[in-house]
Amino acid sequence: MEPGKSINEKQKIALKRAEELKGRVDDYREALKTIPAGFKRWPQILENQKRIKDYFKASDDDWDNWRWQLKNRITTTGVLKELLPLGKKEIEEIDKTGSQYRWAVSPYYLSLIDPDDPDDPVKRQCIPTIEEHLDEGGYDDPMGEEYTSPTTAVTRRYADRLIIKVTNQCAMYCRHCQRRRSIGEKDLATPREQLEEALDYVRKNEEVRDILLTGGDGFMQDNQTIAWLLDELDQIEHVEIKRFGSRTLVTMPQRIDDELCKIFSEHLPLYINTHYNHPLEVTPRAREACFKLARAGVGLGNQTVLLNGVNNDPFIIRKLNQDLLQAMVRPYYIFHAKAVKGTSHFRTKVEEGIEIMENLRGYTSGLAIPTFVVNAPLGQGKTPMLPEYLVSSGKGYIMIRTWENKIVRYEN
Ligand SMILES: *Cc1c(COP(=O)(O)O)cnc(C)c1O
Numbered sequence: 001m002e003p004g005k006s007i008n009e010k011q012k013i014a015l016k017r018a019e020e021l022k023g024r025v026d027d028y029r030e031a032l033k034t035i036p037a038g039f040k041r042w043p044q045i046l047e048n049q050k051r052i053k054d055y056f057k058a059s060d061d062d063w064d065n066w067r068w069q070l071k072n073r074i075t076t077t078g079v080l081k082e083l084l085p086l087g088k089k090e091i092e093e094i095d096k097t098g099s100q101y102r103w104a105v106s107p108y109y110l111s112l113i114d115p116d117d118p119d120d121p122v123k124r125q126c127i128p129t130i131e132e133h134l135d136e137g138g139y140d141d142p143m144g145e146e147y148t149s150p151t152t153a154v155t156r157r158y159a160d161r162l163i164i165k166v167t168n169q170c171a172m173y174c175r176h177c178q179r180r181r182s183i184g185e186k187d188l189a190t191p192r193e194q195l196e197e198a199l200d201y202v203r204k205n206e207e208v209r210d211i212l213l214t215g216g217d218g219f220m221q222d223n224q225t226i227a228w229l230l231d232e233l234d235q236i237e238h239v240e241i242k243r244f245g246s247r248t249l250v251t252m253p254q255r256i257d258d259e260l261c262k263i264f265s266e267h268l269p270l271y272i273n274t275h276y277n278h279p280l281e282v283t284p285r286a287r288e289a290c291f292k293l294a295r296a297g298v299g300l301g302n303q304t305v306l307l308n309g310v311n312n313d314p315f316i317i318r319k320l321n322q323d324l325l326q327a328m329v330r331p332y333y334i335f336h337a338k339a340v341k342g343t344s345h346f347r348t349k350v351e352e353g354i355e356i357m358e359n360l361r362g363y364t365s366g367l368a369i370p371t372f373v374v375n376a377p378l379g380q381g382k383t384p385m386l387p388e389y390l391v392s393s394g395k396g397y398i399m400i401r402t403w404e405n406k407i408v409r410y411e412n
Contacts, residue, residue, distance in 0.1 A: 168187065
């Protein structure tokens with residue numbers, strides 16, 4: 001890089017460096033050949049949808065109606081075995097676990113499953129396995145949420161922001177759910193007086209500037225209640241921003257209807273965090289829902305949970321995050337899975353998450369790089385886990401490690 005070099009010589013160096021850089025993503029590009037993704041698999045998914053629609057005698061309008069999707073959720077092995085090939089043993093195991101932990105899958109989410117792959121990553125997230133039933137470890141409430149709830153529907157772990165749980169219902173019950181204990185047999189919208197109490201709590205606590213509406217799934221509330229909550233929050237002067245947590249962008253994108261988008265566009269600033277875990281879930285239909293929200297002015301983020309056998313692989317996460325950016329969704333967090341009873345088979349080592357972060361920085365857009373966090377015990381907060389880039393420091397300099405693993409001296 002000496003100033004004495006001619007333009008020609010400099011360009012030669014740049015060309016050599018470009019060749020070297022190309023090689024840095026060879027292994028990823030090779031891996032992509034075997035990573036299934038929703039954009040790529042769409043024709044097969046459409047065939048699955050046709051099969052499922054035929055079974056339910058549903059029209060295209062039915063399929064695109066979220067009330068229809070919700071009403072026709074698959075909740076029994078009797079129906080499931082008509083739509084997916086299941087062995088006798090597997091049926092028994094699903095029923096056994098199903099009698100302990102609730103399950104329900106929207107027809108749309110079911111259509112993402114490859115019927116020929118017994119370990120399909122979407123299937124692992126929605127269809128019970130015997131491992132859940134056999135799990136002896138873990139806690140019902142590892143976060144001690146009951147100890148951080150100053151009023152029934154509120155969870156408060158931070159000074160300036162809190163959660164209001166607006167329902168216990170979801171479009172699909174994740175097998176790795178961290179709030180399994182509150183996902184009972186019945187779908188319950190939080191009663192109006194508990195929501196009023198929560199709003200009162202916000203009104204009385206002026207340091208609270210950020211309200212996160214979730215559940216369950218925040219979008220399982222009806223549009224009128226959502227509009228009412230946002231209206232009420234907008235009238236509280238110290239509330240600066242509202243956020244929703246919803247997985248319907250993944251499991252039931254039909255939920256994002258025009259009316260909901262109109263309500264949101266009238267209540268900015270508003271952010272939505274959703275929960276994509278695998279590139280298979282980022283389909284053209286899901287992206288359409290994300291675009292609608294983006295057009296309404298809503299900021300979209302994604303929270304992934306690292307799940308053994310689903311997405312604990314650096315290339316799967318890189319692909320996921322790059323596909324999310326194509327859907328206008330910004331990767332926000334990757335969570336280390338908590339020790340929730342019935343989910344031990346999904347847990348990874350913290351080191352796997354750090355390796356994944358190591359394989360993002362430098363290799364993909366900074367926009368595709370979320371924060372990897374561990375939840376400190378007993379609700380003490382999200383705690384970032386990072387690969388080390390500062391190697392050592394001395395008088396007037398530090399030693400840093402670059403994304404390509406080169407140790408270099410940096411004058412300080
Ligand atoms: C995760 C969480 C939030 C939001 O945290 P951010 O880091 O701001 O996204 C707020 N309250 C509780 C109780 C939480 O668990």
